[in-house]
Every structure is written in structure tokens, then in C-alpha cells.
Amino acid sequence: MNIQQDIRTQMMETVKTVKKIKPMAGSITNTVTINFVANAQLAVGGSAAMVYLPDEGAAIAKAGSAMYINVGTMFPLYEESLPLTAKTLYENKKPWVLDPAAIGIGEMRTNMLMRFKEYKPSIIRGNASEIIALAGLWSLEGGTGKSKVRGVDSTDRVCDAEEAAAALARWTSGAVAVSGEVDFITDGSMSAYSYGGSVFMEKITGAGCSLGGVMAVYSAVASPFIAALTGAAIYNVAGKRAAKKAEGPGYFQIIFLDELYKASAADIAGHEFILKDMQ
Ligand SMILES: Nc1ncnc2c1ncn2[C@@H]1O[C@H](COP(=O)(O)OP(=O)(O)O)[C@@H](O)[C@H]1O
Ligand SMILES: Cc1ncsc1CCOP(=O)(O)O
Numbered sequence: 001m002n003i004q005q006d007i008r009t010q011m012m013e014t015v016k017t018v019k020k021i022k023p024m025a026g027s028i029t030n031t032v033t034i035n036f037v038a039n040a041q042l043a044v045g046g047s048a049a050m051v052y053l054p055d056e057g058a059a060i061a062k063a064g065s066a067m068y069i070n071v072g073t074m075f076p077l078y079e080e081s082l083p084l085t086a087k088t089l090y091e092n093k094k095p096w097v098l099d100p101a102a103i104g105i106g107e108m109r110t111n112m113l114m115r116f117k118e119y120k121p122s123i124i125r126g127n128a129s130e131i132i133a134l135a136g137l138w139s140l141e142g143g144t145g146k147s148k149v150r151g152v153d154s155t156d157r158v159c160d161a162e163e164a165a166a167a168l169a170r171w172t173s174g175a176v177a178v179s180g181e182v183d184f185i186t187d188g189s190m191s192a193y194s195y196g197g198s199v200f201m202e203k204i205t206g207a208g209c210s211l212g213g214v215m216a217v218y219s220a221v222a223s224p225f226i227a228a229l230t231g232a233a234i235y236n237v238a239g240k241r242a243a244k245k246a247e248g249p250g251y252f253q254i255i256f257l258d259e260l261y262k263a264s265a266a267d268i269a270g271h272e273f274i275l276k277d278m279q
């Protein structure tokens, strides 16, 4: 079996296993898109639990199979919740996904993201500007000191974030997914470009956040690279199909959840992605 086929088989297994065993991936995520994240996790077959308090973060980190942390909206409480939860995940060897949403805004978000460096998230998912800024904050190659994130949006191209993504993945020994028109996923040695989706995904809030939540669900049953690539692929498939039925972002968001629910291992069999060896 060639490597592309082997990876595709692992992605298909990941989709099937999640639907079968319904792994629970808890979240501490932003208040803007929290409902959409939970719905997306349920749509692919996972189980969701959103928490805020420090002891709940630590408890759900231990009880769940994986976890999702997104720093999109900060509250004073998180100064305690976030490091404690990340530390618990790291010490208990639980896979976890970090979305450095809105990196660059405010001192507390910067401090929290700096603390996560030692707790090595299994998957880091962000748009190009967020990935470049996180690599900069962690003093890794490809990063820049000055964030070009515009609020939560990217002003960089995915291709400009490849070096930063690979450096972050090598630091964590995990995977990094850079989202955009074409998604780039890397574990620092093997990389993939995943195609599909829709421009409507830029016109709704939470496409990126919910993708991170879904990657957390997949990380419960697969390696970081396979989990991240499977998440990107299933979003590419569902987004492309939803766009054929929608005339605007409102209906797109609804129909996208239906397409996410319907997307199957068989759809991964026909999904377009290209592998690239980074070494
Ligand atoms: N122009 C586009 N065409 C197709 N898919 C897109 C486009 N922009 C974003 N996406 C998809 O939307 C999802 C979220 O990506 P993105 O918008 O980059 O994240 P964020 O919302 O965090 O900025 C990903 O699945 C990505 O593939
Ligand atoms: C608009 C906004 N503001 C703070 S968090 C957030 C949600 C961002 O969601 P996404 O990055 O998935 O579009």
C-alpha cells in the first residue's frame, strides 16, 4: 500500500470509529461560537461538554478522551482554569487541541498562550496569521514578533505559515493545521494540503472554532496528524456540499451541520488531498 492510501485508510477508520464509540471531548472555548462547536462535535459522532471553572476543567480533562481549548474570549477566571486544565491534560497524556484565536489582543491572552508552550498541545489549529503569531510568541522559526491577526481574522496566506506550522509541530511532537482556502496540515516531517470547503465559511463565525472541536474528537482515536487531516477533510467535504445548496451564510450554517452529519468514511475515500515530505 502506498503512503497516500495508508493515510486515507487511517482517516476513514477515524471517521468510522468516532461514529461507533462517541468519544467525549470537553471544551473551554469562546462564548461567541460555543454552541456551534458542540453541535459540530455531535454531528461527527462525538460527545461535547463545555466548562469554565478550574476544577471542572481539570475534571473534564481527566474524564474525557481529549479536550479543546480556544482562547477567543477571555475572562479573569481563565487565569486559573486554562493553565490548570492544560497541565492536567499534559500530565495525564490526554490529546488536546489549542486554537490561539485572537492571539495578540490583551496581556492575559498572551500570558495564557505563553504558558501553553510547556503543556505541548497535540494539535494546534488556527488561521495563517494566528499560526505565525504563535510561533513568534514561542520564539520558533517562521514566527513574527508582531501579530498580523486582525481580530480573529487572518491577513496572511496559508503558504506563508508553513514554516511556522512545521516549527510548532516539531516543538509539540504533535500536528498543526493551518486553515484557509486550502488547508495545510503538518507534523513537522509529513505535510498535507486538503482541498474543498466554501467561501461561505469565511462569512460565518465559528467555522474555525468548530473545526478545532471536531479535531479534538478525532484526536481521541487517531494520531494528531491523522486527526487534524481527517477534521480538515470532513470540513472540506461538508462545506463544498453545503455551498451547493445555500444562497447565503444563514442557511449555509444550518445546512453545513447537516452535511457534516452526513459525511462518511466513503466520502473520505473520494476526498482530494496531496502529501508533501518536509524533510
Ligand atoms: N476561501 C475559502 N474557501 C474554502 N474553505 C475555506 C475558505 N476560507 C476558510 N475555509 C474553511 O473554513 C474553515 C475555517 O477556516 P478559517 O476561516 O481559516 O478559520 P478561522 O475561522 O479560525 O479564521 C476551514 O475548514 C477552512 O478550510
Ligand atoms: C468573532 C469572535 N470574537 C472572539 S472569538 C470569535 C469567534 C471566532 O470564530 P472563528 O475563528 O471560528 O471564525
Ligand SMILES: [Mg+2]
Residues within 6 Å of the ligand: 101, 126, 127, 152, 208, 209
Ligand atoms: Mg478562528
